[in-house]
Amino acid sequence: NAGVTQTPKFQVLKTGQSMTLQCAQDMNHEYMSWYRQDPGMGLRLIHYSVGAGITDQGEVPNGYNVSRSTTEDFPLRLLSAAPSQTSVYFCASRQGAHGYTFGSGTRLTVV
Amino acid sequence: GNSVTQMEGPVTLSEEAFLTINCTYTATGYPSLFWYVQYPGEGLQLLLKATKADDKGSNKGFEATYRKETTSFHLEKGSVQVSDSAVYFCALSDAGNDMRFGAGTRLTVKP
Numbered sequence: 001n002a003g004v005t006q007t008p009k010f011q012v013l014k015t016g017q018s019m020t021l022q023c024a025q026d027m028n029h030e031y032m033s034w035y036r037q038d039p040g041m042g043l044r045l046i047h048y049s050v051g052a053g054i055t056d057q058g059e060v061p062n063g064y065n066v067s068r069s070t071t072e073d074f075p076l077r078l079l080s081a082a083p084s085q086t087s088v089y090f091c092a093s094r095q096g097a098h099g100y101t102f103g104s105g106t107r108l109t110v111v
Numbered sequence: 112g113n114s115v116t117q118m119e120g121p122v123t124l125s126e127e128a129f130l131t132i133n134c135t136y137t138a139t140g141y142p143s144l145f146w147y148v149q150y151p152g153e154g155l156q157l158l159l160k161a162t163k164a165d166d167k168g169s170n171k172g173f174e175a176t177y178r179k180e181t182t183s184f185h186l187e188k189g190s191v192q193v194s195d196s197a198v199y200f201c202a203l204s205d206a207g208n209d210m211r212f213g214a215g216t217r218l219t220v221k222p
Contacts, residue, residue: 004154033210042115042200042212043155058209090154097162099145100210102154 002026006091006103013081013110021076021106023091029101031094032074033058034066036087037105043090049074081110113138117201117213124191124220132186132216134175134201142203144168144177144184149198149215158186158199191220 007022025032033048035058045058049068063085065077074093078085088107092100118133136144143162147155159168164179173188184201198217204210 035212040214042214045209045211048209092155097143097204099147099157099160100155102147102156104152104154 004091004093004101004103006089006106008106009104011106011108013078013108015081015083015110017081019078019081021078021089021091021108023074023076023103024072025074025091025093025101026072027093027095027101028071029093029095030071032068033092033100034064034074034076035090035092036060037090038087046076046089078108083110086110113142113203113205113209113211115201115203115211115213117199117216119214119216120198121217121219124218126193126220126222127190128220130186130188130191130195130218132199132201132218134184134186134213136182136184136201136203138182138203138205140205142205144175145202145204145210146173146175146184146186147200147202147212149200151197155200191218193220193222196220 004025034046035043044060047066049055091103094100114137145160146158148158149155159170161168161177167176175186198215200215201213
């Protein structure tokens with residue numbers, strides 16, 4: 001089915017470890033974004049991309065890196081995990097003024 | 112900067128009751144406005160949208176009207192069902208890729 005695919009669905013990391021959250025979409029959307037969802041805070045934008053080779057920072061970019069080498073893929077890297085990065089992470093894509101299509105999320109716990 | 116404020120939850124209603132979830136926004140330009148719904152364990156799904164003043168978005172019995180004079184986009188449904196129990200997010204997007212979300216309102220509908 002067409003949509004946004006995120007992997008893994010669950011992950012536990014130790015403080016200081018690094019990892020990459022994967023995101024892929026098959027709708028040829030230009031825009032892709034990463035959000036984190038924390039209780040009572042809605043969704044906060046981490047990084048976004050308006051097309052292959054172009055990325056920019058959102059509200060809460062510290063501790064995260066992204067790249068966009070293809071239209072389809074937009075991985076999010078945690079460089080050195082911290083307990084404050086415990087959250088649910090959502091990748092989303094959209095085309096123009098249309099609403100986002102979201103992935104099903106990655107629940108990350110940093111201990 | 113742009114921001115969205117929505118009524119705090121949780122909201123608990125009986126089946127067939129009338130639903131209103133308030134949403135107001137602050138924006139420098141002429142944003143598009145959205146309502147998303149999130150069911151437990153899932154990503155957000157686009158519920159409805161409006162792209163200009165006085166537009167009414169509607170879907171699955173839900174409606175919201177873009178009111179520029181009151182900077183509001185309140186979500187309404189005439190008769191809620193148990194299956195409407197979810198978290199609802201109001202969001203706005205301007206000409207860039209910056210989609211801002213409210214904190215979310217949890218709705219529980221009891222039979």
